[in-house]
Amino acid sequence: xxxxxxxxxxxxxxxxxxxxxxxxxxxxxxxxxxxxxxxxxxxxxxxxxxxxxxxxxxxxxxxxxxxxxxxxxxxxxxxxxxxxxxxxxxxxxxxxxxxxxxxxxxxxxxxxxxxxxxxxxxxxxxxxxxxxxxxxxxxxxxxxxxxxxxxxxxxxxxxxxxxxxxxxxxxxxxxxx
Numbered sequence: 001x002x003x004x005x006x007x008x009x010x011x012x013x014x015x016x017x018x019x020x021x022x023x024x025x026x027x028x029x030x031x032x033x034x035x036x037x038x039x040x041x042x043x044x045x046x047x048x049x050x051x052x053x054x055x056x057x058x059x060x061x062x063x064x065x066x067x068x069x070x071x072x073x074x075x076x077x078x079x080x081x082x083x084x085x086x087x088x089x090x091x092x093x094x095x096x097x098x099x100x101x102x103x104x105x106x107x108x109x110x111x112x113x114x115x116x117x118x119x120x121x122x123x124x125x126x127x128x129x130x131x132x133x134x135x136x137x138x139x140x141x142x143x144x145x146x147x148x149x150x151x152x153x154x155x156x157x158x159x160x161x162x163x164x165x166x167x168x169x170x171x172x173x174x175x176x177x
Contacts, residue, residue: 008053012098015046037125040109044132047102050140054099055147064092102140106133 022039067073081090113126 008049008056009098011049012053015043015049018046019043035122035125036112037122037129040129041125041132044129044136047105047133047136048139050098050102050136051143054102054140054144057096057099057144058147058151060095061092064095103137106130106137109133 019040022043023033023036026033026036026039028034068077077091080086081088086094109126109129113123113130116122116126
């Protein structure tokens with residue numbers, strides 16, 4: 001099975017370019033923002049595309065590991081890793097970057113909130129943004145967990161039909177805990 005992260009990768013880039021454009025439009029002439037919380041709150045639902053990206057990663061890693069066994073591919077990946085443009089990181093490091101960065105948005109907004117005056121109109125909005133980000137993280141974590149559960153369930157082999165009650169195949173990650 002071929003797993004494509006290209007479409008969701010492109011979607012992630014577009015989502016982030018959108019917030020960059022909106023934030024740049026909010027800057028005044030000296031580069032200061034009067035208010036950003038509503039823009040961030042409106043942008044947060046678009047981070048839902050991380051669910052698909054992160055859910056596909058378990059399969060993408062498997063495919064990458066599989067094709068990396070081929071000598072020509074392994075040689076190419078090693079030459080890329082050794083080159084200066086890759087900063088000595090392997091391909092997986094780049095593919096995994098969006099998943100690692102998503103939780104950092106909470107920290108970023110918390111830092112902005114910490115630097116915001118208590119009387120500023122953004123204070124409450126930034127708190128609401130943090131709650132929204134936690135919600136996105138929860139959805140992404142559940143989707144990723146479900147993908148892992150589905151992957152492992154698909155690999156179950158029953159030695160006798162009587163052991164396959166259908167309950168395991170019908171189970172979700174929540175019911176298997």
